Amino acid sequence: MRSFIVRVLINGLALWIASWILPGLDITTSATTEAVAKTGVSQGTDAAGIVLAYLFIGLIFGLVNAFVRPIVSFLSLPITILTLGLFTIVINAAMLYLTSWISSYTPVDFTIDSFFWTAVLAAIIITIVSLVADRIPGARHR
Template identity: 85%
Template sequence: MRSFIVRVLINGLALWIASWILPGLDISSSATTAALEKSGVTQGTDTIGIILAYLFIGAIFGVVNAFVRPLVSFLSLPITILTLGLFTIVINAAMLYLTSWISSYTPVQFSIDSFFWTAVLAAIIITVISLVAGRVPGARRG
């Protein structure tokens, strides 16, 4: 359980940095902000709502990577071998698109513009950040 929470935090951080660098990634959290304001929290509501939105999308991305990505990676193993592993970037971009599609059914919307290269660059950024954050002492303990 602890490793899942750490993974969600790392995913949220990676998604935040990727959306900060790339203008085609966007997370809108109007429902989260409205729910916080309704509960009586008014100071810093926008910041808390954005943080919760990134953590929520990070959780969805973590679940997609835990359950869907291994199957897709296994089925695309011949293509991955032929491309010397570069096809994993396309798989990661597809997982981002799947996360975007799943989030369209939630109050927090994660959107990627229609340009495919935004998803590929975001996948590269998220992979690098996840690798670096995973090497931090204490992040891999479960």
């Protein structure tokens, strides 16, 4: 259970860094969208709501990676072998798009602009952040 919570925290951190670097990634809540629609001005939302939104999307992303990604990776094994493993970046980008689609049915909306390279670059950034965070001594599970 502890490693699952740590994984959700790492996913949330990785998504935050990716959305900070790439302008095409955005996480909004329905409360933020309603406030902007009423006033026409983006009001500063509270930090706790933003953190919870990133953790919620990190949870969805973790569940997608736990249940869907192994099936997709297995089915795409021949093309992954032919590309010497580079196709896994495309699989990671597809998991981001799936997370974005699932989040559209929740109060927290994770959007990726229509440009495919944004998802690919986000997948690379999330992979690097996850690898670095896994190397932290307290985050490694035994």
